[in-house]
Amino acid sequence: MAPPGSFETATVTVKLDDLNPEQRAAVLAPDGPILILAGAGSGKTRVLSYRIAHILAERKASPAEVLAVTFTNKAANEMRQRVASLVGGDNDARIPWVSTFHSACARILRQEGHALGYDRNFSILDEGDSLATIRQVLGDAALADSPPLELARARIEQAKNEAVTPDEMLARAKPGRDASIAQIYRLYQERMRAMNAMDFSDLQLQTWLLFERFPETLERWQRRAAHLLVDEYQDTNRVQYLIVRALAARSGNLCVVGDEDQSIYGWRGADIRNILDFERDYPAAQIFKLEQNYRSTKTILAAAGAVIRNNTERKVKNLWTENSAGEPVTYFTGRDERDEADFIALEIARLTGVGGFRAADVVVFYRVNAQSRAIEEALVRRRIPYYIVGGVRFYEQRDVKDLLAYLRVIANPADAVSLERMVGTPPRGIGAKSFEAIAELAARERIPAFEAMGRLETCSRVALRIAKQAGMLYSWMHDLGARAPDLSVRGIVEEVVAHSGFEAYLDTLDDAPARKQNLAEMLSAASAFDAEKSGGGLPEFLERVALVSDTEQIDSSGGRAALMTLHTSKGLEYPIVFMAGMEEGLFPHSRAAEIDEEVEEERRLCYVGMTRAQQLLYLTNTLSRELYGVRQESRQSRFLREVDPALIRRIAPARETPPIRPLSPREPYVDFADSQLPDDEPGPGGDGLSIGARVIHPTFGRGIVRRREGRGDGAKAWVNFERGGIKLLVLKFANLRLLGD
Numbered sequence: 103m104a105p106p107g108s109f110e111t112a113t114v115t116v117k118l119d120d121l122n123p124e125q126r127a128a129v130l131a132p133d134g135p136i137l138i139l140a141g142a143g144s145g146k147t148r149v150l151s152y153r154i155a156h157i158l159a160e161r162k163a164s165p166a167e168v169l170a171v172t173f174t175n176k177a178a179n180e181m182r183q184r185v186a187s188l189v190g191g192d193n194d195a196r197i198p199w200v201s202t203f204h205s206a207c208a209r210i211l212r213q214e215g216h217a218l219g220y221d222r223n224f225s226i227l228d229e230g231d232s233l234a235t236i237r238q239v240l241g242d243a244a245l246a247d248s249p250p251l252e253l254a255r256a257r258i259e260q261a262k263n264e265a266v267t268p269d270e271m272l273a274r275a276k277p278g279r280d281a282s283i284a285q286i287y288r289l290y291q292e293r294m295r296a297m298n299a300m301d302f303s304d305l306q307l308q309t310w311l312l313f314e315r316f317p318e319t320l321e322r323w324q325r326r327a328a329h330l331l332v333d334e335y336q337d338t339n340r341v342q343y344l345i346v347r348a349l350a351a352r353s354g355n356l357c358v359v360g361d362e363d364q365s366i367y368g369w370r371g372a373d374i375r376n377i378l379d380f381e382r383d384y385p386a387a388q389i390f391k392l393e394q395n396y397r398s399t400k401t402i403l404a405a406a407g408a409v410i411r412n413n414t415e416r417k418v419k420n421l422w423t424e425n426s427a428g429e430p431v432t433y434f435t436g437r438d439e440r441d442e443a444d445f446i447a448l449e450i451a452r453l454t455g456v457g458g459f460r461a462a463d464v465v466v467f468y469r470v471n472a473q474s475r476a477i478e479e480a481l482v483r484r485r486i487p488y489y490i491v492g493g494v495r496f497y498e499q500r501d502v503k504d505l506l507a508y509l510r511v512i513a514n515p516a517d518a519v520s521l522e523r524m525v526g527t528p529p530r531g532i533g534a535k536s537f538e539a540i541a542e543l544a545a546r547e548r549i550p551a552f553e554a555m556g557r558l559e560t561c562s563r564v565a566l567r568i569a570k571q572a573g574m575l576y577s578w579m580h581d582l583g584a585r586a587p588d589l590s591v592r593g594i595v596e597e598v599v600a601h602s603g604f605e606a607y608l609d610t611l612d613d614a615p616a617r618k619q620n621l622a623e624m625l626s627a628a629s630a631f632d633a634e635k636s637g638g639g640l641p642e643f644l645e646r647v648a649l650v651s652d653t654e655q656i657d658s659s660g661g662r663a664a665l666m667t668l669h670t671s672k673g674l675e676y677p678i679v680f681m682a683g684m685e686e687g688l689f690p691h692s693r694a695a696e697i698d699e700e701v702e703e704e705r706r707l708c709y710v711g712m713t714r715a716q717q718l719l720y721l722t723n724t725l726s727r728e729l730y731g732v733r734q735e736s737r738q739s740r741f742l743r744e745v746d747p748a749l750i751r752r753i754a755p756a757r758e759t760p761p762i763r764p765l766s767p768r769e770p771y772v773d774f775a776d777s778q779l780p781d782d783e784p785g786p787g788g789d790g791l792s793i794g795a796r797v798i799h800p801t802f803g804r805g806i807v808r809r810r811e812g813r814g815d816g817a818k819a820w821v822n823f824e825r826g827g828i829k830l831l832v833l834k835f836a837n838l839r840l841l842g843d
């Protein structure tokens with residue numbers, strides 16, 4: 103084995119004394135397939151960073167021959183910084199390619215997609231746009247056995263994750279609904295190609311198809327990834343597995359790290375077998391086990407270990423730590439979710455007050471987004487600063503999406519979804535009818551919809567005034583498109599803001615200042631992008647925007663406690679962790695209740711959550727919980743019962759809580775992701791709460807009404823809150839106040 107300590111080359115020094123012997127062995131292991139299989143907090147991610155630095159220092163490869171794949175952009179950035187600090191200096195040329203699967207695929211497809219019929223400026227559709235496109239396809243196809251929209255979307259995504267093409271799906275489909283889904287899948291792919299667009303899962307599927315069909319292209323990228331390293335390998339799905347296998351086939355230098363106990367994305371197609379079968383796939387694999395945990399106290403580790411021990415589909419690991427025993431795990435049962443939330447808020451207040459912790463040291467995990475509301479209310483009452491990871495993202499906000507639609511069309515005039523979005527904002531008379539005329543003209547003349555917009559004057563169905571408007575819009579955007587390669591991204595955004603009439607339109611609105619802030623934010627994002635050395639043009643900027651992930655919102659310096667679902671917690675660590683809702687039916691989720699394999703996945707999720715904690719772990723639940731408008735008795739989660747009572751300090755339910763100001767009436771509500779929200783359409787708005795109305799809520803603050811439903815006492819509205827995302831509120835109880843439009 104290589105000697106401990108540091109080694110040196112002419113250019114860089116990598117210190118290895120802050121690694122333990124097993125970690126060091128994994129870092130120094132010779133080329134070839136390597137599996138690092140180890141428990142939570144044992145330094146897997148750390149070893150990966152050091153190994154990259156070592157490969158570069160030893161000159162086994164140049165930075166242009168190394169690719170490291172991580173699960174999130176945040177992890178990618180951290181690893182890039184880690185490697186930069188290890189190899190010294192901020193010389194970009196020394197930093198290897200560290201990327202998420204999606205970003206890596208997008209980059210490959212920009213360069214190679216033409217082989218599959220895509221232009222390098224292809225658009226990346228977000229979930230909302232992709233759902234809208236499937237909806238259109240479903241409507242146009244009008245199949246006898248038409249599947250519901252959500253089912254079609256889910257099955258198409260599943261197929262892509264499993265590397266199944268439309269033809270393959272069709273060949274396997276039973277007649278009836280299955281065959282219809284396969285047909286919809288095919289039509290959807292055709293429409294996307296006509297728009298020169300891909301959705302998220304396409305990025306991976308198309309990359310795989312490219313590699314499968316064009317061996318010489320594959321070879322080029324095999325050289326670019328002559329050393330391939332993959333973090334969180336337990337959560338790769340089939341198509342990712344195939345891409346990794348293809349890229350590593352030539353060099354054999356594949357280093358994967360993972361922990362089968364932390365596989366939590368089965369519902370998104372992740373296949374735990376990928377890691378369990380690594381030794382079978384690569385018989386020559388060198389295997390390393392890391393057993394020392396550096397993150398958590400002995401107690402936390404023992405509690406997490408006691409839970410995961412109940413799973414059968416795993417390799418037994420012996421995880422230990424030199425850290426202190428620490429405090430017992432605190433277990434609190436509230437009378438209801440308000441009581442639970444108030445305990446959490448009170449504890450955080452205590453810990454950040456006399457306890458000497460910062461709010462940013464705290465994270466609260468929950469199983470479903472709907473749980474966050476009670477917790478938010480409690481934190482607001484106690485004046486504890488917090489933020490939600492995974493709420494509505496900046497780039498998903500309405501004005502921002504509208505502006506992005508212009509940029510997308512300029513980069514990719516075939517993008518009909520974005521075209522439809524932008525022609526109507528700001529309102530300039532080109533409404534749904536006119537867009538229909540554009541689409542018809544495009545279909546008849548077999549030209550892109552954008553071109554058709556420029557020729558609307560030839561269409562008798564549209565008023566001349568509107569056709570002229572459309573013609574002017576076309577000329578300007580066409581011209582800007584031609585100049586775009588010579589402009590900075592900021593320059594393009596500035597021109598769009600000014601020339602599209604978007605800014606002038608916002609100026610006519612009461613809430614102009616708030617909404618114009620978003621425009622300003624876009625301009626700063628564009629400037630920041632221009633300032634980067636590796637930069638790129640408009641297509642690269644749009645790609646960056648499209649692939650921003652939830653975890654990029656994580657901000658550990660901001661002095662605020664973080665709230666997020668357990669699924670977002672991967673790879674993170676916090677001094678203090680709360681896990682709320684430890685109840686049967688919620689966690690493990692009722693969806694999983696009867697199927698052993700799914701309960702095992704829930705248990706892994708529990709293990710991931712518990713092992714994020716460094717010093718203090720709190721598990722909480724209720725005697726009775728109202729969720730999705732229904733109140734039910736709660737039963738203690740089986741995961742709690744699996745922990746040795748000796749590790750737990752129980753806090754009794756009947757605990758006295760200090761008086762707090764009365765709450766507004768509790769309203770049943772549901773949380774939605776933006777993509778799940780139906781399209782805006784005018785609803786009954788006699789009370790002034792029409793679509794687009796700006797409102798204020800006692801707890802969630804400002805928001806915009808996105809859609810309405812029902813009448814009278816049953817009237818509900820989806821409201822997109824600046825803080826906390828989209829919630830479905832029963833208006834009778836919601837206490838919404840209109841802010842005027």
Ligand code: ATP
Nearest residue numbers: 120121122141142143144145146147148396397673
């Ligand atoms: P997870 O399974 O949650 O992804 P991991 O195995 O990737 O965890 P890391 O995040 O790499 O673990 O490391 C966990 C923590 O332990 C980090 O704070 C890391 O800096 C620290 N750590 C790892 N190895 C050592 C070591 N040899 N000495 C000191 N600290 C270490």
Ligand code: MG
Nearest residue numbers: 146147148673
């Ligand atoms: Mg890790």
